[in-house]
Amino acid sequence: MSRRKFLQQIAGLLASTSVVPLSAAPAKRIVVVGAGIAGLTAAQTLRQQGHSVTVVEARDRLGGRLWTSNRWQQMPVDLGATWIHGAKDNPLSALADRIGAKRLITRYAETTTYNTAGKPLNNAESRQLEQWQARVDNALEAAQNADRDQSVKAAVEKALGWNKLKANERQLVQFILNSTLEQEYAGGIHELSAHWHDAAAAFKGDDALFAEGYQVIVGHLANGLDVRLQHIVQKVVWSDKQVAVQTDRGAFQADHVIITLPLGVLKSGQVTFSPPLPARKRQAIAALGMGTLNKCYLQFPKVFWPQDQDWLEYIPTEAGAWTEWVSLTRVAGWPVLLGFNAAERGKRIEQWTDQQIVADAMQTLRKMFGNNIPEPVDYQLTRWNADPYARGAYSFNSVGSTPAMRDHLAESLGKTVLFAGEATERKHFSSVHGAYLSGLRAAQQIL
Ligand SMILES: Cc1cc2nc3c(=O)[nH]c(=O)nc-3n(C[C@H](O)[C@H](O)[C@H](O)COP(=O)(O)OP(=O)(O)OC[C@H]3O[C@@H](n4cnc5c(N)ncnc54)[C@H](O)[C@@H]3O)c2cc1C
Known part of the structure; x- marks a missing residue:
């Protein structure tokens, strides 16, 4: 057989x-x-x-x-994995179908990106971000064809002439590297292999989460x-x-x-x-x-962010700080935001108290949505790197x-x-x- x-x-x-x-x-x-x-x-x-x-x-x-937490009635939240990545032909979709598990689809198409000042990117800013994304992609493609492996950071910085970049250009590149690579692979760009970081195969289709x-x-x-x-x-x-x-x-x-x-x-x-x-x-x-990805769920008394968007992105001054947020409003109807910190930033904030982490998250949300937003009713957060039975979130291909x-x-x-x-x-x-x-x-x- x-x-x-x-x-x-x-x-x-x-x-x-x-x-x-x-x-x-x-x-x-x-x-x-x-x-x-x-x-x-x-x-x-x-x-x-x-x-x-x-x-x-x-x-x-x-x-x-x-690891699903049932602490919030009617709002079970996953503290470990959330999604079936690429639900089409994914063996987990077949298993979920057989046991009749209800799934909800989040879409990257429903994304708003906010600039450092907290305003949604205008057309010119979106075009600029796309241009930098293309430069980063080209740099990584060239590095993948090179004989010797190096870190993603070394490859990109060399190709883009890092020392000559202006502060705002560096912020854009850091945002791209964090949101597309560190948040996905959980390793820092100084550790991720330029040759092999993206060697995993992917299933097609949307990402699905379990209701x-x-x-x-x-x-x-x-x-x-x-x-x-x-x-x-x-x-x-x-x-x-x-x-x-x-x-x-x-x-x-x-x-x-x-x-x-x-x-x-x-x-x-x-x-x-x-x-x-x-x-x-x-x-x-x-x-x-072994990389780090940490989650911070914030439950609010009301929704103050765009209800039709699944992903909210922020271009921070500090590399990797709260760049990615998921809203659970459109898909599940909950007044809940989920913020991520990956790689070095994710590891560093594990040392902080819960209150410091939540206050730090709220600082970013205030930049995006103004000073009048309400405080969260409750939060749930993770420290996967310190967990003695995981010692990180998941593995990555390092240099x-x-x-x-x-x-x-x-x-x-x-x-x-x-x-x-x-x-x-x-x-x-x-x-x-x-x-x-x-x-x-x-x-x-x-x-
Ligand atoms: C925050 C986060 C978000 C993620 N998001 C996604 C996602 O959306 N989609 C996706 O596909 N993947 C995601 N992943 C990755 C996914 O969760 C893992 O790849 C997968 O769950 C790993 O399963 P496993 O059985 O290999 O390991 P584990 O689930 O870690 O199982 C290993 C078991 O061994 C036990 N163990 C450890 N030490 C000992 C010991 N000494 N004695 C006895 N038992 C021990 C552990 O407690 C654990 O139960 C995410 C992971 C994290 C942490």
């Missing part, structure tokens, strides 16, 4: 959660480390084939970087699974026959283990392997980047890494230890669908 056909068949099985053993082979004991989407997908697939599967998860909740949050997918995939929450994995002892997963609450023996630890956790060395990981997997862990390193990260150790998770997907890293596909792949390897 082709890989594609096989993945379609097991993805189809995930629509139901009843156990339908397809193989006559004896059941195996399998431990899955991590109850994010990669782990839950692998575990559910294997359980449906009649295997004995236990998921061990450090947190007191399921989902990992899928009830990504929790609908998590709940469905976890149905019927044996998940041990608050079990922190410390060590994996493996041989070609068996494997033991040691946690702070005891050890689990298995025929196979699937490791779905985030790249940031693997980098930290907080989980050790005996025998140690092979050199090229260690090199991949060291060289690939010094190559796409092949993701294959090295995905390689099994003998027949017993398999690897999944967004960072192991060469074509679809940094996404929910990539993590999902990696879970199907790891299950397929065992089956």
